[in-house]
Amino acid sequence: MQHLNYWQFPGFEHIYLEDSYVLGIEAKKASVKILLEAVLTEKHPLYSQPLSGERYCYRRMKIKFPKPQSYNLVPQNMSPIPNPDGSIDLGNIDNFFLANGKYHLLGEWGEITLVSDSPELVIDSILVKNGDNPIYIDKDKIQAVEWKRKGAIELLYQNDLGNLLSAHVDRSKDAAAFEAALAYLGELQGGFVTHFTGITELTFSKQ
């Protein structure tokens, strides 16, 4: 009988789910996704020192199960756990393993059993280059997009430290970047990748 723990799955070697937090569960015909605030271990390429006052290095991620052939959720206690900052979560993932061709996830929120293609860990953030230092911004931290005037885009977001920052792109200065930014605002459709250069200077390029 094959039994594999999650850290034996490709791509899951350097996360620690037992202290990660489930933020939501999305079940659709095409895929099942578990939204996470994931704990990264030191060998993970995105690892950085924990922020002041925090226990671990956390990143917003999703566990994606592509092409689910069967899916069963047994909710146990789906009471959201409130946090002082107003956010909620559903607790940790206590177990995640593969046995007899089925993936099993257990937590205080319940149990999921499913058959699917191999799970993937998807990073839910955009790369920001601050000088030579790359940082990652969670997509859900982007709070607002404002049109300062016709032909310019102002993007407001929070960095990892919770500071509100802005990025600006102007059509008259860089038409291609402006078009790329528009595509980004169209929910990243069209294969655009966002790159920031500096903390307030924004460039977009098509990959």
Add this chain to the structure above:
Amino acid sequence: MASIKGRQAWQRIIQAFITGTQPKASDLKIWAKSQNGWQQKQTLNGPLKYVDKNGFTRLTLKQGSFRTPGSQNPHVELRNHKNQRIDLQGNLVSRKSVENHTPIHWDI
């Protein structure tokens, strides 16, 4: 109402906290067992939990893992009757905070 054993265990937990030593997992277990309506739950290889009559996980004892630096040490996580995370003194804490991962001595 907690039993005498439960109250004594809680006194030892608080004493350990005050003196800067780590509370014992066994004392936390005794204290949790003495709480009315709390039930012990544990899945295979999962952490030891105590769940109240409303279904809220009030206490979780985690042994930790050597896979993750910082998590190799056992810790306790607590919640109040509103399902909010708290520290040993009852202060509200956020999920990612150090205070939500109070180190304990694993003796069970």
